[in-house]
Amino acid sequence: MTPSVLQSIAAADLPERGQPLAGGIFIARYWLNNQERALIQLDDEFSGVYGKYGIKIHGADSYSDGEANTRAMAEAGCEIAIKALELGAFIPSCLEGQLVMAAKSEGLVTLSEDRWHWLSSQRSAYHAYVMDFEGGWLNDLHKDSECLVRPVRSLPIQ
Template structure:
């Protein structure tokens, strides 16, 4: 069952970076598809494979739109994508993952540094991107490996 979550936020209602918002921590403002948005990192941590090795998921190749990628992953049967969507969230795209890393570097959030984290952006039919939050490395790995995910929400700013 998908959780009902805050869908938008007024610019005047945005908290300072690093403060609570929409069930998580507000990281930053950014632009996605011509719309300014607020990126929120949830405390939940998921674990699992990205998806089926060798299965091309054409809708999951977006470098910036993690929500669209996650939806395509879920439609292709990805268990971690389905779990993220049940939280009313999504798996960060490569861009969103780098924004999460920037927030960590700014001391706004704490992230596991002992495991690589999946991004929702597919690299190829066999690989998807992962980020090492110890030093920010972005790399493609075999989709069948188990990695962790820190889901995010992206709220349109009105």
């Protein structure tokens, strides 16, 4: 795994939204597990399946913590999760995906609009959440479908 150069960032050192940070573009400040964080969108994009249809991945149920979901997915052998972690990143959760969509709608980042993107939040043993970055639609899809992944990073703000 290639970790991000920064492990945290001081609030005073944050750039403006839409500016480079930690190998990507800084898109939002948000709170996760009682810690303020900086969400960073990477340029990397790849595709794959979430998992096997009918198999629940334990620990990938968080609506907000994409990194925890992605780690659980990787432990279950999910190739897209393993690839995201190798980039020092993770697959965004539903919450983080909505923050990415907000940044996209403000013109801070560009995203493929022609296919659904996986989010790391699992809905059931059969479905996981996906987002359409053309209109911001949140939906769920069979886990054995192939979708795009656009990984993110999240740094604690000190």
